[in-house]
Amino acid sequence: MTATTTAPAPAAAPAGRRPRRRARPATGVLLAVPALLLAAVAALAPSTIARYDPTAMDFAAALQGPSWAHWLGTDESGRDLYSRIVHGTLPALSIGLGAAALAIVSALVLGTAAALGGRVLGGVVAWVIEILFSFPTLLLALLLVAVLGPSAAVSAVAIGVGSAPGYARIVRGQVLSARGSGYVEAATVLGHARARILARHVLPNAVRPLVGIFTLAVAQSVVWASGLAFLGLGVAPPSSEWGALLDAGRPYITTAPWLTLVPGLVITLLALAVTTAGRHLQRFVEKEGS
Amino acid sequence: MTAPTAATAPAAVATAPAAVAARGPVLLRRVARRAVHAVAVLLGSATAAFLAQQALPGDRATAILNTRSGQSGLRTAQELAPVVAQYHLDWPVWRQYADYVLGLLHGDLGRSYQEFRPVRDIIADQFGATLTLTLTAIALAWVISVGWVTATAGRSGPFRAVGEFVDTVTAGIPHYWLGIVLLLVFAQWLGWFPVIGGTGPDGLALPALTLAVPLAGFLGQATRSAFERTLDQPFVLSARLRGLGDGRVRMRHVLRHAVLPGVTLSGWALGATIAGAVVVETVFTRPGIGKVLVTAVGSQDLPVVTGVVVVITAVYVVANLLVDLAYVRIDPRLGDR
Numbered sequence: 001m002t003a004t005t006t007a008p009a010p011a012a013a014p015a016g017r018r019p020r021r022r023a024r025p026a027t028g029v030l031l032a033v034p035a036l037l038l039a040a041v042a043a044l045a046p047s048t049i050a051r052y053d054p055t056a057m058d059f060a061a062a063l064q065g066p067s068w069a070h071w072l073g074t075d076e077s078g079r080d081l082y083s084r085i086v087h088g089t090l091p092a093l094s095i096g097l098g099a100a101a102l103a104i105v106s107a108l109v110l111g112t113a114a115a116l117g118g119r120v121l122g123g124v125v126a127w128v129i130e131i132l133f134s135f136p137t138l139l140l141a142l143l144l145v146a147v148l149g150p151s152a153a154v155s156a157v158a159i160g161v162g163s164a165p166g167y168a169r170i171v172r173g174q175v176l177s178a179r180g181s182g183y184v185e186a187a188t189v190l191g192h193a194r195a196r197i198l199a200r201h202v203l204p205n206a207v208r209p210l211v212g213i214f215t216l217a218v219a220q221s222v223v224w225a226s227g228l229a230f231l232g233l234g235v236a237p238p239s240s241e242w243g244a245l246l247d248a249g250r251p252y253i254t255t256a257p258w259l260t261l262v263p264g265l266v267i268t269l270l271a272l273a274v275t276t277a278g279r280h281l282q283r284f285v286e287k288e289g290s
Numbered sequence: 291m292t293a294p295t296a297a298t299a300p301a302a303v304a305t306a307p308a309a310v311a312a313r314g315p316v317l318l319r320r321v322a323r324r325a326v327h328a329v330a331v332l333l334g335s336a337t338a339a340f341l342a343q344q345a346l347p348g349d350r351a352t353a354i355l356n357t358r359s360g361q362s363g364l365r366t367a368q369e370l371a372p373v374v375a376q377y378h379l380d381w382p383v384w385r386q387y388a389d390y391v392l393g394l395l396h397g398d399l400g401r402s403y404q405e406f407r408p409v410r411d412i413i414a415d416q417f418g419a420t421l422t423l424t425l426t427a428i429a430l431a432w433v434i435s436v437g438w439v440t441a442t443a444g445r446s447g448p449f450r451a452v453g454e455f456v457d458t459v460t461a462g463i464p465h466y467w468l469g470i471v472l473l474l475v476f477a478q479w480l481g482w483f484p485v486i487g488g489t490g491p492d493g494l495a496l497p498a499l500t501l502a503v504p505l506a507g508f509l510g511q512a513t514r515s516a517f518e519r520t521l522d523q524p525f526v527l528s529a530r531l532r533g534l535g536d537g538r539v540r541m542r543h544v545l546r547h548a549v550l551p552g553v554t555l556s557g558w559a560l561g562a563t564i565a566g567a568v569v570v571e572t573v574f575t576r577p578g579i580g581k582v583l584v585t586a587v588g589s590q591d592l593p594v595v596t597g598v599v600v601v602i603t604a605v606y607v608v609a610n611l612l613v614d615l616a617y618v619r620i621d622p623r624l625g626d627r
Contacts, residue, residue: 035496038573128334130327130331131330131331131335131338132334132338134331134335134561134603134606134607135599136336136561136562136564136602137337138566138569139565139568139570139599139602139603142568142584142587142595143338143339143595143596143599143601144342146342146586146587146590146592146595147346147347147590149452150588196437220541221466221475223462226464226466227464227465227466227569230466230569230572230586232568232588233569233584233588240331246466246467246470251618253470253473253474254485257474257478260470261470261471261474262465263468264466264467265467267464267467268462268463268464270596271462271464272459272462275458
């Protein structure tokens, strides 16, 4: 099947030192990759797999359970839940990806500055990271939403800023340990320029172990963003972003439970797929690097 | 990093005889450093809270009136004057900041824009419910993860794989979805618990379980590897040679070592669980500090938002400090560093 991402891994390590790892069939990845491809199609070309217009109302078919006509049932206005979920993929994923990108970039900048910035700058940045890290992610995000007011862009910024300190802390640790390693010492002794050592040795080796964690950031961001929308503090209900769907379905939780169960399941499965793929990617990157 | 404090200076210059009895000062230095750090974090959170209130877009007095009335519009000078006087908006920023921080030291968290009540009272009313919920959830998470890890870690084949898989999946489940599922299954379909439970023991079970399951997954991931490493230790083999059954070896000898990494996480867990309570209280329409926060964020009632944030951060910082000190007691080797 879609083994394109899994195939190179065994090939890259023909004389594998860890045969147990290689022999284990990567069932998780075989499920995760098609799920992610499906999500990508839903995000980029939703009308190819959606079966109805996500905004088309049909009050005669309101609050119907799953059926052949409406695979996942309908909402209070008779809109098709499956089509709404498909069309909600793009907003859900773009907020999540935006937040993760913001978190990762600022974590890399701040973490590297804290590790290599010297006594004064590095110390101050490390201090600020530590203080921000003491705020639980959701609280920092909610503080920003309270100031800026809820919207899609604010969700992405709030979650990105809220989760950056944790990642910055990890980056700082990695850069410090890479800088203190033997190969950097060797390069210094060989007389390489400082910038070259940073670019060639310190940063790649500091970042490589973080690939899995960064993928986790994407999964986490999607979950947080939908959480904000669920609280009514993110994307508002006319949009069919997954968290907004959950929020909109809440009044009908006893009469039409599919309206909340299915979007929540989709968010959970996506997060699981991204995490699984990230773990595999991590293993792959580490084999490439060694 | 290891900024020497006044208390540690004598220890640093001390010679060999003093070094023998250095454990006391080292511990003291560790406590002092953690305390300084905690104070700095609290000051940082107060500053962030103050800045957030300053950063509200537009004229603050107008914004406060708009929040109060729920509609925006231009205000006359007469309308604005009492608000400016009440919140000291005519003071220079540094004076407002000093006033705010000094107020915090006296336990004054400001006054709600909307409810005309001190934020401290609003939070005090609701704090007990949230604390009960989070502490129950953490205890429950420990019971679940210890049981699950003890039963599955280091077993052969499928048991171990299933154990790991369940840890990974549960750790990743969003609270809002798990809450909905539990509500539907146990309250709606099985009818074991009330759908809207209030703050009694009946209403506590499902919200606490919702917070506990993902936390148990995290704790499981942390303890599982330590558990399996401990199983390979010589003292475990010697216990087995003395004829102890597998269950007793796991419960009596291995578990004690395996929970250490989990204990470090407890301070973090308290913060994460209180933050999770924000979501869970909304799912179960349960009163609490999280519900207060969500409502306040929605209406941009910033003194309430920042008040809750400062209080939760304070709880988090104090919990981490206690965990750090407890850890030294549990594992004395750490005190010698």
